[in-house]
Amino acid sequence: MIQVTRLNGKSFTLNALYIEVIESFPDTTITLTNGHKYVVKENEQEVRTKISSFYRNINVLSLRKDSEVLEDE
Template identity: 85%
Template sequence: MIQLTRLNGKSFTLNALYIEVIESFPDTTITLTNGHKYVVKEPQQEVTMKISSFYRDINVLSLKKDTEVFGDE
């Protein structure tokens, strides 16, 4: 889940697994797989970084290539 802010200043939590499209119109608009749309204050790049962090937290994305792996294999 990622924390975002609506244009009216109210924060909410969104399940990033259901995000299909992120666009800037110039406001950042997030479209979910079910067709629901959310317009948020955060810029598109920040939303993308939050999604990537969420995916790493739940182990959907693997470690980056430059990240050290424990052990001498």
């Protein structure tokens, strides 16, 4: 889950697993797989960073190769 902010300043939590599209119109609009759309204050890059962090926290994404600790080769 990621926390984002509506344009009126109220924050809410969104399940990042259901995000299908993130667009800037110039406001950032998040479209879910069910078609619901949310306009948020965060820019597109901030939302992508939050999603990436969420995926790493639940072990959907592994660490990058350049940041992994290499064991005996």
